[in-house]
Amino acid sequence: MHKHIARIVLGVLTLMALSSTTFAGGYKNFKVAVYAPARDVNQMGDANWLETRWNEITRQVKVDKIYLETHRDSFVVDEQTIAKARKFFESRGIEVAGGITYTIAESNRFQTFCYTKPEQRAKAKEIAEYTARLFDEVILDDFFFTNCKCESCIKAKGNSSWSEFRVELMKGAAKNLVVGPAKAVNPKVKMVIKYPNWYEHFQGCGFDLEVEPKIFDGIYTGTETRDPVYRDQHLQQYESYLIYRYFENVKPGGNGGGWVDTFDIRYMDRYAEQLWLTMFAKAPEITLFSFGLILRPIPEELRADWHGTGTSFDFNEMMKPIKLADGTTVQPTTMARPAGYALEQVDRFLGKLGKPIGIKSYKPYHSTGEDFLHNYIGMCGIPMDLLPEFPAEANMVFLTESAKFDEAIVQKIKARLIAGKPVMITSGLLKALQGKGIEDIVELRIGDEKAVTKQFLRRRDLRGGNVYESKSEIVIPEIKYLTNDSWEDILCLAGSNGYPILHSADYANSRLYVLTIPDNYGDLYKYPAEVLNQIREVLTRDFYVRLDGPSQVALFVYDNDTFIVESFLPEPVDVKLVIDSRFSKLRDVVSNDELSGEALASQPRGGGPAAPEKTIFSVQLKPDSYRVFKCEQPVATAIR
Numbered sequence: 001m002h003k004h005i006a007r008i009v010l011g012v013l014t015l016m017a018l019s020s021t022t023f024a025g026g027y028k029n030f031k032v033a034v035y036a037p038a039r040d041v042n043q044m045g046d047a048n049w050l051e052t053r054w055n056e057i058t059r060q061v062k063v064d065k066i067y068l069e070t071h072r073d074s075f076v077v078d079e080q081t082i083a084k085a086r087k088f089f090e091s092r093g094i095e096v097a098g099g100i101t102y103t104i105a106e107s108n109r110f111q112t113f114c115y116t117k118p119e120q121r122a123k124a125k126e127i128a129e130y131t132a133r134l135f136d137e138v139i140l141d142d143f144f145f146t147n148c149k150c151e152s153c154i155k156a157k158g159n160s161s162w163s164e165f166r167v168e169l170m171k172g173a174a175k176n177l178v179v180g181p182a183k184a185v186n187p188k189v190k191m192v193i194k195y196p197n198w199y200e201h202f203q204g205c206g207f208d209l210e211v212e213p214k215i216f217d218g219i220y221t222g223t224e225t226r227d228p229v230y231r232d233q234h235l236q237q238y239e240s241y242l243i244y245r246y247f248e249n250v251k252p253g254g255n256g257g258g259w260v261d262t263f264d265i266r267y268m269d270r271y272a273e274q275l276w277l278t279m280f281a282k283a284p285e286i287t288l289f290s291f292g293l294i295l296r297p298i299p300e301e302l303r304a305d306w307h308g309t310g311t312s313f314d315f316n317e318m319m320k321p322i323k324l325a326d327g328t329t330v331q332p333t334t335m336a337r338p339a340g341y342a343l344e345q346v347d348r349f350l351g352k353l354g355k356p357i358g359i360k361s362y363k364p365y366h367s368t369g370e371d372f373l374h375n376y377i378g379m380c381g382i383p384m385d386l387l388p389e390f391p392a393e394a395n396m397v398f399l400t401e402s403a404k405f406d407e408a409i410v411q412k413i414k415a416r417l418i419a420g421k422p423v424m425i426t427s428g429l430l431k432a433l434q435g436k437g438i439e440d441i442v443e444l445r446i447g448d449e450k451a452v453t454k455q456f457l458r459r460r461d462l463r464g465g466n467v468y469e470s471k472s473e474i475v476i477p478e479i480k481y482l483t484n485d486s487w488e489d490i491l492c493l494a495g496s497n498g499y500p501i502l503h504s505a506d507y508a509n510s511r512l513y514v515l516t517i518p519d520n521y522g523d524l525y526k527y528p529a530e531v532l533n534q535i536r537e538v539l540t541r542d543f544y545v546r547l548d549g550p551s552q553v554a555l556f557v558y559d560n561d562t563f564i565v566e567s568f569l570p571e572p573v574d575v576k577l578v579i580d581s582r583f584s585k586l587r588d589v590v591s592n593d594e595l596s597g598e599a600l601a602s603q604p605r606g607g608g609p610a611a612p613e614k615t616i617f618s619v620q621l622k623p624d625s626y627r628v629f630k631c632e633q634p635v636a637t638a639i640r
């Protein structure tokens with residue numbers, strides 16, 4: 001009887017929760033899921049083993065959902081064990097979904113299935129059917145790709161490129177071995193594909209962002225970026241945000257969440273950053289990988305020198321006893337705690353942020369070129385929004401080399417310029433489009449010649465003779481132009497010579513900008529603040545906020561006058577926030593402090609149109625720390 005009432009009450013509560021758009025679990029703005037790989041799930045048949053560990057996790061981070069994996073590395077969890085685990089979680093009100101990792105041996109250079117061998121195809125299908133029979137939602141972890149180059153695959157490839165062959169092969173596998181068979185055994189099943197963080201190279205191993213997201217019911221995003229320098233992928237921190245937004249643009253409304261693991265970090269802030277950058281992108285769910293990894297002890301060596309100075313992540317704060325719902329307190333023990341600490345922190349303000357906005361940048365499906373460059377641009381304080389379709393209507397468009405994969409790209413650039421809308425392209429795209437029509441817009445030349453530089457000038461202050469220096473030398477490609485046909489807005493000095501850094505050419509009713517990208521994209525961070533400020537001015541001219549300052553400080557802008565500014569530098573940094581003059585105040589959303597700014601008068605130059613007035617706010621950021629602001633207008637005097 002009591003049980004019956006409890007169930008009804010629970011049902012009503014669930015309905016209320018849904019109607020007020022809060023989540024059933026602990027946090028207001030997102031759900032937290034934990035992914036349990038097959039080897040962990042296999043131990044869950046032991047109720048004591050599971051209960052001890054689950055209690056340990058949920059004392060430190062609030063969890064709404066568990067993914068129970070059925071297969072990884074040729075190992076399959078039996079049905080009875082899964083049934084026991086499922087019962088355990090459901091009795092605690094935890095949402096349960098299935099998971100599959102299509103690997104033969106992860107430790108053998110990520111050995112995936114071979115999708116040309118009949119026996120392995122049959123196995124892949126069988127795993128999908130087995131899992132769909134047990135769950136109404138199934139997610140595929142990172143590995144639904146193929147890197148097999150066995151003789152069977154070489155023969156099947158024929159004259160296609162590996163990318164073409166594998167994209168076609170995996171499209172077929174998605175339909176005929178995974179989604180089709182899963183739906184045949186369980187028509188209700190929701191099939192979700194999680195894509196990893198190496199989006200620039202997907203086609204090489206058969207991931208297909210064009211067709212696959214339509215075959216699957218949902219997609220999911222690997223927002224794990226780990227250490228940007230020492231890890232072999234060298235993924236920049238900004239990607240944890242950008243990739244979620246990109247995949248949201250690939251399948252609007254169909255991107256279920258972000259996914260972060262505990263691997264390859266040198267200080268704990270890096271783990272927390274990955275979690276909160278995913279949330280800054282407004283992901284509705286975050287998956288913590290994995291059940292076993294978040295049970296590992298908190299490593300003391302992940303303390304950073306700057307902890308204790310008021311940074312966003314503070315080791316001692318994180319280690320403080322946690323107050324539980326029943327009033328008791330417990331000491332943090334495992335990696336579940338830094339996750340809980342980071343997520344609690346951002347949950348306090350995420351609801352106040354609107355929809356993320358950024359400079360539209362176009363990356364055609366299956367394209368590559370200037371790999372992952374958008375993340376470096378994001379790290380320079382320029383909000384990026386990556387799209388798989390050409391943003392014809394956007395006020396500003398930024399194009400990197402990957403845009404060359406669209407054969408009509410030059411016509412699309414021209415059409416925008418004729419319509420009065422500017423475009424910025426990189427030196428890499430310029431080089432790729434030489435002889436393919438770009439010279440019809442402006443005659444520039446770029447070859448293999450390089451210049452070495454550390455001195456920069458802006459044309460607008462040439463008379464003042466200001467030279468801005470980078471900390472060390474940078475190697476850049478040399479762009480050559482025809483005098484008085486196009487113009488250097490920013491240039492660099494190399495001996496007694498000089499080359500464009502930001503170049504522009506008028507065409508029809510607007511302007512084409514060319515941005516010189518150093519040979520090593522990481523050298524973008526060496527561009528002096530004054531150089532970056534002018535690049536930001538051009539790109540973000542329509543934004544209500546602009547960053548003024550050095551690189552490795554990112555800006556996250558939302559459509560409701562709120563924004564976040566985050567530093568990835570290891571020392572404190574002073575930046576200026578340049579805000580539309582219709583705002584006179586900035587409010588720190590976390591502390592509720594009010595900041596007042598300084599008005600900047602407009603100074604029309606060279607007879608051009610006057611720039612709108614701006615209000616400037618000076619702000620300091622601690623190492624690896626962020627601040628959240630809302631722009632506020634002057635309070636109007638009420639007239640009655």
Ligand SMILES: [Zn+2]
Nearest residue numbers: 114148150153
């Ligand atoms: Zn093969």
